[in-house]
Amino acid sequence: MKLTVASSPHIRGNFRTNRIMMDVVLALLPALAVGIWQFGLRALAVTSICIGAAIVTEWLYSVITKNRNTVVDGSAIVTGLLLAMTLPHTVPYWQAALGSVFAIAVVKCLCGGLGQNIFNPALAGRAFLLLIWPVGLTRYTGVDGITAATPLHHMVMPALPEESVLDMFLGNCPGSIGEISALALLIGGGYLLYRKVISIRIPAAYLGAVAVLTLVFHKTDAPVAWMLYSLFSGGVMLGAIFMATDYATSPATPVGQVIYGIGCGVLTVLFRYYGLFPEGVTYAILIMNAFVWFIDRHTAMRRFGTKKGGTGK
Numbered sequence: 001m002k003l004t005v006a007s008s009p010h011i012r013g014n015f016r017t018n019r020i021m022m023d024v025v026l027a028l029l030p031a032l033a034v035g036i037w038q039f040g041l042r043a044l045a046v047t048s049i050c051i052g053a054a055i056v057t058e059w060l061y062s063v064i065t066k067n068r069n070t071v072v073d074g075s076a077i078v079t080g081l082l083l084a085m086t087l088p089h090t091v092p093y094w095q096a097a098l099g100s101v102f103a104i105a106v107v108k109c110l111c112g113g114l115g116q117n118i119f120n121p122a123l124a125g126r127a128f129l130l131l132i133w134p135v136g137l138t139r140y141t142g143v144d145g146i147t148a149a150t151p152l153h154h155m156v157m158p159a160l161p162e163e164s165v166l167d168m169f170l171g172n173c174p175g176s177i178g179e180i181s182a183l184a185l186l187i188g189g190g191y192l193l194y195r196k197v198i199s200i201r202i203p204a205a206y207l208g209a210v211a212v213l214t215l216v217f218h219k220t221d222a223p224v225a226w227m228l229y230s231l232f233s234g235g236v237m238l239g240a241i242f243m244a245t246d247y248a249t250s251p252a253t254p255v256g257q258v259i260y261g262i263g264c265g266v267l268t269v270l271f272r273y274y275g276l277f278p279e280g281v282t283y284a285i286l287i288m289n290a291f292v293w294f295i296d297r298h299t300a301m302r303r304f305g306t307k308k309g310g311t312g313k
Contacts, residue, residue: 017114020247021074023197027188028081028242034170034184035177039089043177046096047084053100054080061109075114079103082122085178085238086282087129091136099125115248119289123243123282130282138277150174151233152278158219161229168232175234182232189241198245201254202261206240207231209265217273236268239281249289256292256299263288 035043058076062069070076080100087096103125111117130137151161151173163173171181179185192198214230215223230236235243244250244264251260264284271280 017073017075020197021078023192023195024078024242025074025081027191027197028085028178030184030187031085031178031181031238032081034181035085035089038171038180039177043089046087046089046091046093046177047081049093049096050084050087050100051077051080053097054083054104057101057104058109061105065109067113070113073114075108076104079108079121079125082178082242083125085242086122086126086176086235088137088176091129095129095133095136099129102128117248118292119286120243120246120249123239123286127282127286130277134277150278151229152272155219155226155229155233155272156278160220160222160225161233165225165228165232168229173233179235179238182237185237185241189237192241192245198241199254199257201257202245202250202264203240205258205261206244206265206268207236209262210236210240210269213266213269217269230269230272234272234279235281239264239268239285243281244285244288249292251292251295251299253296253299253301256295259295259299260288260292263291 032043032047054076055071059069059071061067062071080103083099083103084096087099103121107119107121107124108114108117126137151163151168154161161168161173167173169182171184173180189198189203193200210230211227215227218226220226240261244261251257267284267287268280271284272278275283
């Protein structure tokens, strides 16, 4: 009899991986639709290339290593889609494809596959591209070819963005393909909560930490507006709802999820205030990914007869 041992944590449930991945894809469609409406068909092309490169990379890896073909679980589609959502529509196609190849081959497959990766593959792919080609990922242009400053670039000055809070909420602003509409992302997040794919703990802790810190340590004479712009600009909503909640790279314990979300929010604000780039979501979540094992270890329920955070009497 052949036994298959999956990666921990071993939590039984009625949810299948492909069903969860399909729910995530459906939840991302409103934000993707806004991105295509705002930036045109090139946004759709970048998204298609990211997804296609992710699928082909995972399939080739399974063929080369003679492992089970895992493309059917849908995780490669989600990785490619999430990566595309973090990229500007003007990114060169080959860079978009390379980001997906790195995310799947290096961050996911070489770590053992789905559920065994330490870092979020999509964010790691973006971090890889940002490290080597920072200009391509931080320069935004409209469909008319005119370079436009994102709201985050205005906030670095520091100053409030030219766009209204309502424009930011709806998505009438420059930015990456899938991050511009807070409303669309919240709709997707509501769908995931309804389907019980995610819990409210990580998004609420993440967004709450960003809200409190930017309200208290505001940089203009309009603290509430500064807080709202901080929440609606850049990748905070996308990161809090779709990236930080990744099963494999987030804590399994309820208390750990709150701590993790707060940590992501605190690091995001720190990077935005003192970092080299106006955005801080990518590296904030990746850093917290590295501490998930530590958080889970020290927030797990103590078993009778064992010491806290370990085993043995």
